[in-house]
Amino acid sequence: MPRIFKCAAAVALSVILTFCCGALCLADEAQPCGFGDFGVAPAYAVIQHAQNSLTREAYGKMICDAETSVASGYIAELTAELQQDNGGDWETIAKWTSSGSGRASVYEYQYVSSGCGYRLKTTHTAYTSSHSFVESTTRYSSIVHY
Numbered sequence: 001m002p003r004i005f006k007c008a009a010a011v012a013l014s015v016i017l018t019f020c021c022g023a024l025c026l027a028d029e030a031q032p033c034g035f036g037d038f039g040v041a042p043a044y045a046v047i048q049h050a051q052n053s054l055t056r057e058a059y060g061k062m063i064c065d066a067e068t069s070v071a072s073g074y075i076a077e078l079t080a081e082l083q084q085d086n087g088g089d090w091e092t093i094a095k096w097t098s099s100g101s102g103r104a105s106v107y108e109y110q111y112v113s114s115g116c117g118y119r120l121k122t123t124h125t126a127y128t129s130s131h132s133f134v135e136s137t138t139r140y141s142s143i144v145h146y
Contacts, residue, residue, distance in 0.1 A: 046071045046134045050124035052080065054141040060112045062144065064096070067105040068124040074134065075127040078104035085117035085143070092121075117143045 052066035062082060070076040077099040083090040093112070098104040112118055120141040126134040 044126075044135055044137065046074050046126040047076075047124055047137060050122070050137055050139055052120050052122040052139050052141050054082070054118060054120040054144050056144050056146055057109075060114060060146050062110050062112050062118055062146070064094075064106060064108045064110065064120050066120065066122045066139075067103070068122075068126075069103045070126040072102060073129060075099060075101055075129065075131065076104040077125040077127065078106055079123040079125075080106040080108070081121040082110050082112075083119050083121055084112065085119075090119065090121070112146055114146050117145050119143050 047068065047070055049067065049069040052064075055063040055065070057063060064080055064082055066078055066080045068076045068078040078097065080096045080098075081092040082094040084093050094108070094110040096106045096108050098106050106122075122139045122141075123136060124139065125136040128134060
């Protein structure tokens with residue numbers, strides 16, 4: 001009888017360890033999160049703020065607004081790309097870049113064609129004062145139709 005209990009305990013322990021270790025492995029898989037996602041966003045050591053927005057105004061005017069801020073002593077770089085949906089392939093139709101000590105921003109507009117979806121893709125990057133790469137993140141705005 002004690003041997004049956006030992007075998008049952010060993011099987012139960014194996015099952016428990018399998019599920020626990022599997023859960024730990026799954027918990028370790030980080031998925032990229034953008035604004036608008038409901039998840040845990042990755043933490044960055046130097047990038048403190050990374051945002052973008054795309055707004056449609058009258059007559060196909062798209063306002064592209066984005067900002068990056070980094071910790072003191074670092075250089076922020078921001079690349080903003082207005083993209084058009086071409087049947088699932090996103091084509092960049094306008095691109096702007098900005099950089100500065102501690103902060104970079106883009107506020108531009110572009111007139112677009114009707115009947116398409118558009119999004120703003122932004123790449124937020126931090127560099128040291130000697131221009132060595134530190135970290136980067138990419139964000140996508142919500143899709144705006146015109």
